[in-house]
Amino acid sequence: MSGPLLQAPALEMLKLLEELAAFSAPGPGVTRLLYTPEWSGAQSFLRKRMAALDLATGTDEVGNLYGSLRGRDPQAKVILTGSHIDTVVNGGAYDGAYGIAAALTAVDYLRRTFGQPRRTLEVVSFCEEEGSRFPLAYWGSGHVTGVYGPGSGADRSDADGVELLAAMKSCGYGPGSVDPSTGSPRSCALRGDIGAFVELHIEQGIVLEQSGQQIGVVQAIAGQLRFTVKVGGTANHAGTTPMALRRDAVAGAAEMLLTLEQTAAAAGDPLVATAGRLEVYPNTPNVIPGRVLFTLDLRHSEAAALETYCAAVLLEFEAIAARRGLELHITPTLQAAPAPMDSGLRSLLENICRSQRRTYRSMVSGAGHDAQLFSPRCRAAMIFVPSQAGISHSPDEYSSPQELAAGLDVLTAMLYELAYREE
Amino acid sequence: MSGPLLQAPALEMLKLLEELAAFSAPGPGVTRLLYTPEWSGAQSFLRKRMAALDLATGTDEVGNLYGSLRGRDPQAKVILTGSHIDTVVNGGAYDGAYGIAAALTAVDYLRRTFGQPRRTLEVVSFCEEEGSRFPLAYWGSGHVTGVYGPGSGADRSDADGVELLAAMKSCGYGPGSVDPSTGSPRSCALRGDIGAFVELHIEQGIVLEQSGQQIGVVQAIAGQLRFTVKVGGTANHAGTTPMALRRDAVAGAAEMLLTLEQTAAAAGDPLVATAGRLEVYPNTPNVIPGRVLFTLDLRHSEAAALETYCAAVLLEFEAIAARRGLELHITPTLQAAPAPMDSGLRSLLENICRSQRRTYRSMVSGAGHDAQLFSPRCRAAMIFVPSQAGISHSPDEYSSPQELAAGLDVLTAMLYELAYREE
Numbered sequence: 033m034s035g036p037l038l039q040a041p042a043l044e045m046l047k048l049l050e051e052l053a054a055f056s057a058p059g060p061g062v063t064r065l066l067y068t069p070e071w072s073g074a075q076s077f078l079r080k081r082m083a084a085l086d087l088a089t090g091t092d093e094v095g096n097l098y099g100s101l102r103g104r105d106p107q108a109k110v111i112l113t114g115s116h117i118d119t120v121v122n123g124g125a126y127d128g129a130y131g132i133a134a135a136l137t138a139v140d141y142l143r144r145t146f147g148q149p150r151r152t153l154e155v156v157s158f159c160e161e162e163g164s165r166f167p168l169a170y171w172g173s174g175h176v177t178g179v180y181g182p183g184s185g186a187d188r189s190d191a192d193g194v195e196l197l198a199a200m201k202s203c204g205y206g207p208g209s210v211d212p213s214t215g216s217p218r219s220c221a222l223r224g225d226i227g228a229f230v231e232l233h234i235e236q237g238i239v240l241e242q243s244g245q246q247i248g249v250v251q252a253i254a255g256q257l258r259f260t261v262k263v264g265g266t267a268n269h270a271g272t273t274p275m276a277l278r279r280d281a282v283a284g285a286a287e288m289l290l291t292l293e294q295t296a297a298a299a300g301d302p303l304v305a306t307a308g309r310l311e312v313y314p315n316t317p318n319v320i321p322g323r324v325l326f327t328l329d330l331r332h333s334e335a336a337a338l339e340t341y342c343a344a345v346l347l348e349f350e351a352i353a354a355r356r357g358l359e360l361h362i363t364p365t366l367q368a369a370p371a372p373m374d375s376g377l378r379s380l381l382e383n384i385c386r387s388q389r390r391t392y393r394s395m396v397s398g399a400g401h402d403a404q405l406f407s408p409r410c411r412a413a414m415i416f417v418p419s420q421a422g423i424s425h426s427p428d429e430y431s432s433p434q435e436l437a438a439g440l441d442v443l444t445a446m447l448y449e450l451a452y453r454e455e
Numbered sequence: 456m457s458g459p460l461l462q463a464p465a466l467e468m469l470k471l472l473e474e475l476a477a478f479s480a481p482g483p484g485v486t487r488l489l490y491t492p493e494w495s496g497a498q499s500f501l502r503k504r505m506a507a508l509d510l511a512t513g514t515d516e517v518g519n520l521y522g523s524l525r526g527r528d529p530q531a532k533v534i535l536t537g538s539h540i541d542t543v544v545n546g547g548a549y550d551g552a553y554g555i556a557a558a559l560t561a562v563d564y565l566r567r568t569f570g571q572p573r574r575t576l577e578v579v580s581f582c583e584e585e586g587s588r589f590p591l592a593y594w595g596s597g598h599v600t601g602v603y604g605p606g607s608g609a610d611r612s613d614a615d616g617v618e619l620l621a622a623m624k625s626c627g628y629g630p631g632s633v634d635p636s637t638g639s640p641r642s643c644a645l646r647g648d649i650g651a652f653v654e655l656h657i658e659q660g661i662v663l664e665q666s667g668q669q670i671g672v673v674q675a676i677a678g679q680l681r682f683t684v685k686v687g688g689t690a691n692h693a694g695t696t697p698m699a700l701r702r703d704a705v706a707g708a709a710e711m712l713l714t715l716e717q718t719a720a721a722a723g724d725p726l727v728a729t730a731g732r733l734e735v736y737p738n739t740p741n742v743i744p745g746r747v748l749f750t751l752d753l754r755h756s757e758a759a760a761l762e763t764y765c766a767a768v769l770l771e772f773e774a775i776a777a778r779r780g781l782e783l784h785i786t787p788t789l790q791a792a793p794a795p796m797d798s799g800l801r802s803l804l805e806n807i808c809r810s811q812r813r814t815y816r817s818m819v820s821g822a823g824h825d826a827q828l829f830s831p832r833c834r835a836a837m838i839f840v841p842s843q844a845g846i847s848h849s850p851d852e853y854s855s856p857q858e859l860a861a862g863l864d865v866l867t868a869m870l871y872e873l874a875y876r877e878e
Contacts (some may be wrong), residue, residue, distance in 0.1 A: 122690070122739040164739045191738075237695030254694065257742060267545070269847040270729035270752045271677065271822035272660030275720045277845075282730055283716045289709035297698045306693035307705055308740045314544040316587050317681060317731045317750035317788075318823075319848040327740035329693045365740075382483065399694035400741075422700075425742040426694040 041444070042437035045137040049436075051077065052117075052133065053125035053454030062123040062129075065165040067095070067199040074117050078132065078157050079213070085140045089213070092221040094175045095159035095205045099136065100359035101143050101313065103123045103152035109227025109410075110152045111451045113443065116161030116172060116402055124429020126234045126419075130436060132157045138444040142452070149451035151227065158402050166196045167260055167327070167365040175221035177409050182207055184197075191311070221374070224352065228377065228450055229406040232415045232443045237401045238422025246438045247392035248416030249381045253404040254302060254396060255338045258366035259328040261288070261349065264359030267314060267322030274398035282312055282321040284358045288349045289326070294347065299341050302398060303312050304333045333370050333396045370383050371404030377446075384445045390438060399424075413441055458699055463522040464867075465860035468560040472859075474500065475540075475556065477550035484545040484850030485552075488588040490622040491517070497540050501555065501580050502636070508563045510578065512636070515644040517598045518582035518628045522559065524566055526575040526874065532650025532774050532833075533575045534874045535562070536866065539584035539595060539825055546585075547852020549657045549842075553859060555580045556656045561867040565875070567667045572874035574650065581825055588751070589619045590683055596825035598644035600832050605630055614734070651800065652829040655838045655866045657854050661821045661845025669861045670815035671839030672804045673796050676827040677725060677819060678761045681789035682751040684711070684772065687782030690737060690745030705735055705744040711772050712749070718771065722764050725821060726755045756819045794827030800836035800869075807868045813861060822847075838865055 038046075055074035057063040075097050082089045082099030083360040090098050095292040097117075100110075115131025135155045142149065157173030157235045166188045185196040200206050211218045237242075240248050255403035263281035289307050306329040313323040330345075332338035346362060353360035378394070385392040397414065417439035421429040461469075468489045478497035480486040487493045498520050505522030513521050514736040520540075523533075538554025565572065573762045581595030589611045597603040623629050634641045663671050688702035712730050719728035729752040736746040753768075755761035769785060776783035801817070808815040821835065829835040840862040843853040 054484075069869045104581060120739045120742050123742075131707070162739075162741060164741070167740070169741075199850060236692045237636070238700075256694070266846075267849045268845070269659045269732055269822055271679070271727060271754050271820075272658065272845060272847065273714070273727065273821075274724050275727060277661070280716070280729075282733060283712060285710040286712035286716075290713055291705060293698070293706045293709075301697050301699075304696065304698060306703075306741070306743055308693055308735075308742045308744060309738045310744075311738075312731075312733045315732045315734075316543045316585075316848070317590070318585060318729070319543050319731045320590075320729055320750050321548075321731060321733075322849070329741050331694050358800070397695075398690055422691070422695060423689075423737070424695065426690045426745070 033100060038433055038437050041141045042433065043218060045133045045440055046433055046436065048133040048136065049125060049129055052129045052146050055365050059122055062119050062125050063121050064119045066118050066160040066171065067203045071118060072203055075157060078117070082136065082155065085136065085451045086143065087139070089313040091211055091218055093205060093207055093209060093218050094172065094200065094221045095203065096172045096176060096221060098155040099155040099288060101139055101149060101153040105150050109150040110225050111228050111448060112154050112156055112226050113230045113448060114156035114158065115231050115233060115401065116148040116158040118160045118162050119165065120162050120164045120425045122427055123425050124427060126429055126431055127236065127424055130159060130234055131232045134443050135439045137440060138259070138447055141444055142448055146448070151451045153451045161402055163258070163366065165190045166370060168196065169366050169400065170402060170405055171381060173199060173405040176223050177405040178222050179405055180434065189232055195297070197394055206266050226406065226410050227322045228411040228441065229403060230413045230425055230446055231401060231403040232403060232439050233423065234419045235416040236419050236424035239395055239419065240416060240418035243393060246417070246435065247385050247390040247442055248395045249378055249392055249414060250397050250414035251378060252333055252373060252396050253371040253401055254331045254333045254398050255335050255370035256366060256368040256400045257330045257338060257342050257364070260329055260363045260365055261326050262361040263324045263353065265322050268320045269397045270320055273320060278320055279357055280320050281358060284356045285324040287352050291352065292345060292350050295345050302396065303337065303341055304343070304398060305330050307392060331398060337369055371407040373403065373407060373413055373428060374411040377411055380449055381442065381446060384442055388445065390442065413446070415439055461856055461860050464560050464564045465856065465863055467558045468863055469856055469859065471504070472548060472552055475552045482545055485542050485548050486544050486546065487540065487542045489541050489583040489594065490626045494541060497572045497627055498580060502778055505559065505578065508559065509564070509566065511809040513642055514634055516628060516630050516632060516641050517594065517623065517644045518626065519595045519599060519644060520577040520580040521676055524562055524572060524576040526572045528573050533577050533648050534651050535577045535579055535649050536653045536655060536869060537579035538580065538654055539581040540581045541585050541587065543585050543587045543848045545850055546848050547850060547854055549854055551584060552661065553657055554655045557863045558864050560863060561870050564867055565871055568872070569875055572875045576870060576874045581724065584591055584825055586681070586789065588613045591702050592620065592789050592823065593825060593828055596828040599646050599693060600828040601645050602828055629799055630655040643808065649829065649833050651670060652826060652833040653836045653866065653869055654824060654825055654826040655862050657847065658839040658842045659847035660842065663839060663841035664843065664845060666816060668814040668816045669840070669858065670808050670813050671818045672808070672815055673820050673837035673839060674801060674817045675756055675796060675819050676794040676824055677754045677756045677821050678758050678793035679789060679791040679823050680753045680761060680765050680787070683786045683788055684751055685784040686747045686776065688745055693741040693743055696743060702780055704744050704747040704781060706751060707779045708733070708747040709776060711777050714771050714775065715768060725819065727821060728753050728768070754821060758793055763827050791823055791827060794830040796826065796830060796836055797834040800834055803872055804836060804838060804865065804869060807865055811864060811868065813865065836869070838862055839866055
């Protein structure tokens with residue numbers, strides 16, 4: 033691909049991204065689920081790299097990893113930057129990992145170029161954001177911001193029935209766990225000392241590519257509601273049960289999923305509705321399915337519109353279940369309100385883009401991000417770079433080296449403004 | 456439950472059924488899939504029991520188990536009776552196992568009461584019938600009747616990707632494998648010496664219970680068509696992909712499954728259509744599904760009606776896939792023509808019911824059975840007993856001791872007629 037020659041920091045960042053992608057379960061793309069061996073390997077690797085770059089490293093009770101460059105002013109609140117280390121199943125190499133690799137590269141560059149900052153600069157690798165293994169998302173940033181606390185997730189298990197807290201313990205984390213590198217108990221995850229959080233991320237959508245712009249300055253992150261839906265019928269013989277006498281859980285779920293798609297299309301953008309995971313029991317060719325579980329993921333940038341659609345579609349589900357004589361259990365697994373980004377930081381980012389002569393636009397994020405958990409508690413900002421064809425959560429996820437380097441430059445300038453310049 | 460006192464043979468049969476049910480994978484009901492440890496355990500247990508009852512035992516290359524009571528006439532063809540040892544996932548204790556337990560009990564009773572028969576009487580425990588682990592059914596009786604031969608199933612794997620032939624080898628079976636009990640190579644599965652096959656089975660439907668009759672004399676077994684349907688779309692981010700730009704494989708599959716249900720209901724009894732197994736990829740809450748696999752099971756007692764419905768519904772699937780821009784691959788996994796039972800054996804069974812003063816009816820079997828593979832090749836007969844509420848392929852599958860004992864009495868009389876009386 034053509035484009036300006038990349039500078040040393042960008043090349044380091046790209047190399048680090050490649051190294052992180054190697055920590056993956058077998059299969060297409062990158063699969064790095066919370067509290068798995070691949071996940072532990074990636075966090076340990078990052079911690080060694082942070083230490084090698086003279087950052088003070090530490091992990092908290094839930095497995096978030098920090099690399100800190102101490103500032104001169106002990107009173108000043110911390111400038112935090114980074115993203116999440118986990119991925120979806122068969123995801124890409126950029127989602128989350130890019131924000132961590134760029135943050136580490138930027139902080140190292142600033143340290144080597146300008147020495148100690150006024151405010152402490154910290155790089156974070158959040159343990160979990162996707163909700164791909166357990167029906168709970170933002171596990172990392174949620175603990176840092178106090179959305180989750182001790183005991184959260186006690187009722188959640190993965191698809192194999194492994195409990196979240198048991199998986200955490202099996203990786204050596206959890207309340208009172210000891211950090212092997214320091215030999216002392218890990219810190220509680222909650223932080224009260226964060227002044228600002230800046231996250232660099234791929235767009236995971238097609239807006240920047242279509243508008244031909246280099247940088248997206250996020251004005252707000254769409255709200256999100258997630259549910260687990262359980263449909264119960266009667267398992268029975270596929271050959272001897274007349275159609276009229278069936279209580280087929282899959283047929284009921286199929287009607288719900290079609291309704292979901294039709295009502296979401298009717299509601300119009302920016303509403304999106306997805307059933308991404310579906311399990312059938314007993315899942316045998318010659319047995320009428322007795323039970324189906326599926327997940328719901330509903331998003332909109334306006335809270336009222338999201339709530340209205342959600343209430344309407346769940347009512348439709350109940351009507352379908354009632355008409356078919358099926359049992360229906362709907363469990364909320366995630367509620368995230370739309371999250372506005374800090375207006376001061378947004379104009380700072382726009383000034384940086386102008387001074388770097390980069391094309392940029394203000395935009396809404398349809399995807400959820402760790403930054404949304406910080407926005408109610410401290411100043412939060414997000415920077416997007418283009419995703420090829422808008423493809424993400426797929427092995428085909430791709431952003432060019434030049435696009436990734438542009439994001440790194442904007443992030444670096446932003447961290448310089450916040451940690452070295454700002455009074 | 457009230458009813459006449461059970462005689463000794465019936466009690467032995469019920470005990471044997473209980474013993475067989477203990478060979479199961481964990482979970483509700485009975486799960487005994489082909490070439491698993493539970494399956495091997497059940498076949499070894501049965502073989503020991505057959506030997507203890509003075510039957511000559513043997514296994515063939517694919518894992519069918521025989522217990523033989525030699526007849527006086529070496530020229531006379533064999534009278535074979537039994538059923539299949541495998542189950543569906545979380546199935547019941549009667550489907551298949553009842554036919555084996557009753558056959559073994561009946562042959563033992565006849566030997567002890569009447570000594571050596573004129574024709575050789577053989578009890579068979581077929582290795583597989585359900586198609587629950589691999590997308591291939593009647594693996595046992597199919598080999599005995601020559602429907603399958605060496606190399607069959609080479610392209611089939613289970614849900615975990617284990618190949619059928621590899622699983623067979625791992626259990627010590629396969630061409631040229633040695634029978635550990637005899638030390639000599641196992642026989643080829645194909646049999647040319649069968650004169651008649653008689654199978655006793657639970658109805659797995661609600662007809663006998665509703666009509667209040669004890670015995671069903673099967674006149675024909677419904678034809679069956681099975682397919683694997685693969686729907687291909689594009690995996691993408693659930694938050695950043697507008698509804699209008701999606702190629703959601705689950706939404707497409709949902710429309711197909713709803714069409715399946717509606718067209719099957721419109722076609723009317725005895726047509727039944729079932730999608731029993733469904734797999735979604737990558738199966739993650741916040742990823743639009745890129746791929747779905749589901750199975751189709753279509754049945755009707757008339758070949759023409761079955762073919763007509765099948766062609767029509769598959770055309771509908773293609774139209775849905777085309778309209779949604781989804782890929783569609785449909786692979787046939789089973790084709791079983793409707794199978795008439797031998798009219799002479801049917802009248803013999805009806806005479807026996809009358810002489811035993813049992814209520815009975817002639818009926819079609821909506822379920823597939825091993826007997827249908829014999830009907831084109833030799834005389835075949837099937838005897839049904841009632842299933843409570845018609846429930847089968849479920850842990851709730853149940854037939855009362857009295858109902859099971861009545862079936863045993865009819866089978867015993869039938870085997871006496873065929874092996875001892877018939878010229």
